[in-house]
Amino acid sequence: MVRRTASPSGPRSNLGLAPAPHLYARLTTGRLMLITALCLLPVALVQLYFLGCGLIWQFLIIYVTATLCEAAVSLLRHRPLKQTASDCSTLVTSALLALTVPPLLPWHLSCVCAAFAIVIVKECFGGLGMNIFNPAMAGFVFLLISAPGYMFSTFVPPAEGAFRIAGLGATYEVVIQRQDPAPLQERLHEAATQTDALSGATFLEGLKTSRKSGSADSMVNIPDFTTGAALYYSAQAAACAAGGLVLMIMRIIMVKMVLCYFLAVAGFSYLGHLWWPGLYLPELPTLLVGGTALAGFFIITDPVTNAGTGLGRISYAILVAFLIVVLRALGSYSDSVAFAVLLGNAAAPLIDVLTRRRPYGVGYRRGELL
Amino acid sequence: MAFLIDKIRQGKVWRFFGGIRPPELKQASASPIEELRIPSLITLPVERHLGEGGELLVKVGDQVKKGQQLTIPKGERLVPLHASTSGTVTGIGPQILPHPSGFTGTCITIKPDGHDLSVESKPLPEWEDMEPAALLARIREFGVEGLGGALFQTASKLQSALDGPDGCNVFIVNGCECEPVLTCDDRIMQEYAADIATGIRIIQHIIKPQLTVVAIEDNKSEAIAAMRAALEGSEVQLRVIPTRYPSGQARNLIRIITSLEIPFDEHTAECGVVVDNVETVLSIKQAVIDGVPVTSRVITVGGSSMGRIGNVRIRLGSSVRFVLNSFHLNPEFHQRVVLGGPMMGFTLPTIDVPVTKAASCILAPGSAELPLRQPALNCMRCGRCARVCPSRLVPYKLYALSLHSEHGKAQQNGITDCTLCGCCAFVCPSRINLTLQFRRERNIAFLLQDKERRNERALERIKAHEEKEAQERRKRAERKAAALQRIKEQGKPGPSPRLKLKDDSRPEERPAREAVTSLSETTRPLPQEDLRTQHSIPDETLAARRAALEVGGSFRSITPPARAAAHTTQRSVADETASGGSAKAQVTAGAEAAAQSSPRTASTAAAANGHPITQQEQPAAASSGSSEHLKSAPADPAVTPNPLPYALRRSGEQKSVREFTPWELPPEHQAEHSLVGLPSDPNRLNPILPRKPELLPGETPKLQLPERFKKLKNRK
Structure with missing residues (x-):
């Protein structure tokens, strides 16, 4: 049978042609990223309150650098700039990076870290959706490994109302004009109302020294989480949970995955503390301190770098939780979230292969109805 | 249960x-x-x-x-x-x-x-x-x-x-x-x-x-x-x-x-x-x-x-x-x-088409009601498509495989289970039209499966054919052995009656052969065995046949012996025609002599000279199916050597080329003759010729790279 199409012989059609389906959901990538970035706002407010306004400068520097890098790469790759800008993934990456780096980090280091995250980690692999590693975490680890001294010296002790002492002006001098951060840190330290075990440079740093001597259990006599530095950690966890809840309600992140992650963190640290109390913290401090909560709601839920199907994502979350707990006890860095996430990212393709979905109709036998 | x-x-x-x-x-x-x-x-x-x-x-x-x-x-x-x-x-x-x-x-x-x-x-x-x-x-x-x-x-x-x-x-x-x-x-x-x-x-x-x-x-x-x-x-x-x-x-x-x-x-x-x-x-x-x-x-x-x-x-x-x-x-x-509906329906290229039983809806949406799809961004593996697929597929993975033409892997991942319901494309936040890609990939999968099936069928056919041939060979060998055994038992050494007949026919053919040779010194004598028991068609003959079809003549107008003649004596006869036919008489005499002894040989010999076989020469036995032909063909007593290519070019003279009835031909050619009268299809000429594959209804043509991509590819 000879088949011919209408177009060559007939007059040119002026009807609109579009492939099915003609309907689609409202959620787009840009909107999704924007919602995620907005959900990070509570966390940012908590950090502003307890750590001062350094965060604002860090975010601005990182965001501008990241956007410029992204634009340069898309020019090099002959991609339309508008399309690159329409996914707000750079915004999310820079927000996460700004929340994780020390607030008083000198600007050139922030620039380097942002450029590394965008150009090397994201764009070199093919841009959004192609990167293997989480750009924010990779940028943070890059900084941690290449400039550990700076990272250690620019941390600020959490203090209530720190934004009054470390205002925009004071942090401008340190971050942009690269003045010595020590006087500002000193003033913040004094401002911390109560000097307890948590008011060191960071709690995890103190923990590192104590667990090296096998006495981590001496660190866990935390009176309550309503005062001083401990309040900061609980407030940050609550802010993460609030943002995460919004994401879960809007069905942007998987509820099961987040739940499994926190349950796994609690379970592993409970077991660890049971058997080696000198190395492992009990479950509640593990859940609250450091970036555990932030990772659970915002970092491991990054769709690009985790496994694909539901089962794969849950396995990935449990793996990251395990790595966080173990690396926190045995690693030589003070916090382990970034390393755990990167290792989990590296394992994600393998998890994808291992958690293959059951095809439709497997297990069907004839005559099952009777 | x-x-x-x-x-x-x-x-x-x-x-x-x-x-x-x-x-x-x-x-x-x-x-x-x-x-x-x-x-x-x-x-x-x-x-x-x-x-x-x-x-x-x-x-x-x-x-x-x-x-x-x-x-x-x-x-x-x-x-x-x-x-x-x-x-x-x-x-x-x-x-x-x-x-x-x-x-x-x-x-x-x-x-x-x-x-x-x-x-x-x-x-x-x-x-x-x-x-x-x-x-x-x-x-x-x-x-x-x-x-x-x-x-x-x-x-x-x-x-x-x-x-x-x-x-x-x-x-x-x-x-x-x-x-x-x-x-x-x-x-x-x-x-x-x-x-x-x-x-x-x-x-x-x-x-x-x-x-x-x-x-x-x-x-x-x-x-x-x-x-x-x-x-x-x-x-x-x-x-x-x-x-x-x-x-x-x-x-x-x-x-x-x-x-x-x-x-x-x-x-x-x-x-x-x-x-x-x-x-x-x-x-x-x-x-x-x-x-x-x-x-x-x-x-x-x-x-x-x-x-x-x-x-x-x-x-x-x-x-x-x-x-x-x-x-x-x-x-x-x-x-x-x-x-059709907005999820599975398709846009019509023209509205002058009939409504059939398959149509359930005609939808003319405004662009505010159903906005056009925005250009697609990269897939970010959010997994929404995998969560909504009712066939339990992992569409983002299938999409990546399909984009890279991994057809085998796409089949392993169940592309044929896709029902094209459009759920994945509906939820995709990057606005990738997964369903479009899957429709294409599914067609490719079905095409590949069909090709595989056809390959298997062809292999089976070949195997059956070979088995049949081997069986025939075995039977022939058995018959031959039995015959030899019979001869031995009868105690009559010597050639079989059949072989004798073959020997007898030779001298009768000789005049025709001599006639051919006398036409021109440059002409090689015709291999007579080839003419009689020709089972394989030489390439030139095929070309001649195709030429005949191209000028619009019917396949019947050229016969295998004539074809053979065409390719051997073509040039020499043309020369002779130009110089005038002193050899005509010889040719006719030779042919007539042969006709008396064996009609078939005569016609063969005559045709071998590029000589049209006219009514008188036509054996009565051969004209059983061609009485109309006899009426329509004008009686032409004047015998003129008619070089075939020339005859082929001029349709008026084609009528004078003798029509052979199928029984005069070896079985292979008879089979070909049965195809005559069908619309001329050059691929039909030789059944062994590979046929041009037809595009199936659901088949997608092989992707041709545009020129500019080819250039890019060559540049490296």
Whole structure:
């Protein structure tokens, strides 16, 4: 049978042609990223309150650098700039990076870290959706490994109302004009109302020294989480949970995955503390301190770098939780979230292969109805 | 699992994997089914109703009545076509079909006379006394097909349920209508609930299911009420299921009602579950009880570009343009006209296409109502597509594989399970049209499977052929051995009678041979064995034959001996013709001498000289089938050597070239002769020649890289 199409012989059609389906959901990538970035706002407010306004400068520097890098790469790759800008993934990456780096980090280091995250980690692999590693975490680890001294010296002790002492002006001098951060840190330290075990440079740093001597259990006599530095950690966890809840309600992140992650963190640290109390913290401090909560709601839920199907994502979350707990006890860095996430990212393709979905109709036998 | 059917009977509703909840857009559910006037032209595609070797019952100029059968289809899977109004058949020929690519196909065009006379209906009130087989034949004869859109023939579906290993267990009437915009089934259930109930009883009578369920989505409260009232007192269960697209697809519905996941390579009917659309059930009732064939169907007309929307019973074959006009389309710039719903329908390249049984909706959406798809961004593996896929696929993975032409891996990952429901493309936040890619990949998968099947078939054929040849060889060897044995036993050493005959023929051929040789010194003598027992055709001969076809001569006009002659004596004879024929007499004498002894040899020899064989020379035995030929061919006593190529170029002289009857040829050539008279197809010349592969209907042509990409590729 000879088949011919209408177009060559007939007059040119002026009807609109579009492939099915003609309907689609409202959620787009840009909107999704924007919602995620907005959900990070509570966390940012908590950090502003307890750590001062350094965060604002860090975010601005990182965001501008990241956007410029992204634009340069898309020019090099002959991609339309508008399309690159329409996914707000750079915004999310820079927000996460700004929340994780020390607030008083000198600007050139922030620039380097942002450029590394965008150009090397994201764009070199093919841009959004192609990167293997989480750009924010990779940028943070890059900084941690290449400039550990700076990272250690620019941390600020959490203090209530720190934004009054470390205002925009004071942090401008340190971050942009690269003045010595020590006087500002000193003033913040004094401002911390109560000097307890948590008011060191960071709690995890103190923990590192104590667990090296096998006495981590001496660190866990935390009176309550309503005062001083401990309040900061609980407030940050609550802010993460609030943002995460919004994401879960809007069905942007998987509820099961987040739940499994926190349950796994609690379970592993409970077991660890049971058997080696000198190395492992009990479950509640593990859940609250450091970036555990932030990772659970915002970092491991990054769709690009985790496994694909539901089962794969849950396995990935449990793996990251395990790595966080173990690396926190045995690693030589003070916090382990970034390393755990990167290792989990590296394992994600393998998890994808291992958690293959059951095809439709497997297990069907004839005559099952009777 | 002895209790599953009881569980189903108790009214448990299961949930299928995935699915979406798109906006319903069912504004037309309040508008009753209306009738349109008779269109000015009816176009009925017939290819689906003919099959390979079906028969058309009308010709151009015939008067037809509404409901008159127009085709007799070949094969059990197809149903006949019926005229949808009375009028005159004004054309049977290629017309544009309702297809996204605007393919053409054979259609019957009817000019309606406006009277809308129908053939006498054949009601059958005593259907309950009929055998199921008779009812099935009636259903098929009245053109009932699955009106849900798949056009699976209902009678054969019911038949396969009857033939299945455990008969029919569950019969599900599909009133889900999950696709947005569509309201035709909803309206049918509201208006024809009683008829549908009767249709259900007919099907129950045929397939005798253990359980019958009518499934309706919970967003059709009026249809549910109507059906509930109609099914009052019967054993049929009404099952209200949650609204979720695509619950109306057969496998999803089976999963919802029975919890069974029937694999995609099994037929649901053979597994004991029959699913039929409500409109199909209605048309079964009309076919069996009222005796009215399917000549119309209910469709929904919707979209914000329409002046009004509604449901309409439309005659099959009315054009989409007619429907759009009747509903006052007010088109926007580049108006899309979608045939089918917004999830699975396709945009038409032209609106001058007929409405067929497969169409369920005509949608003319405005760009504000259904915005155009934005350009796609990168996939970010958010996994939404995997969460909504009702076939349990992982679309983002399949998409990546398909983009990189990993066809084998795509098949392993189940591309053939894709039902193209569009859920993945609906939810994708990066606006990737996954369904489009999957449609392509699925076609490739089917093509590859088909090729594999064909390869296997070819290998089997070759194997069978080789076995047959080996067997023949063995038989020949046995016969030969037996013959030798016989000779030995008789004690008569020497050649067999057959061999003797062969020897005898040689001297008689000699004159002709000498004649040829005497024509020109440059000519090589013809290898006589070749002429007589020529089984392989030399390339030059093929070329000559092809040339003959090209100049428009019939294949019969050139005969194998003549061909052989052509390629050996062509040049020399041409020379001789130019110089005048002193050798003519010799040639004729030689030929005549040969003719007396053996007619066949004579003609061979004569032809070998490029000499046309005229009436006198033609043996009486050879002219048994060519008396017309004898009359038409003018008697030409003057013998002129006629070089073949020249004869081929001049059609007037072709008549004088002698026609050979097939029995004069070796068996291979006889086979070829039987093809003569067919339209000239150069590929037919030699059956061994590889034939140009034809593009299958569903096949996608191989991707050709555009020039600029080739350049890029070469640059490296």
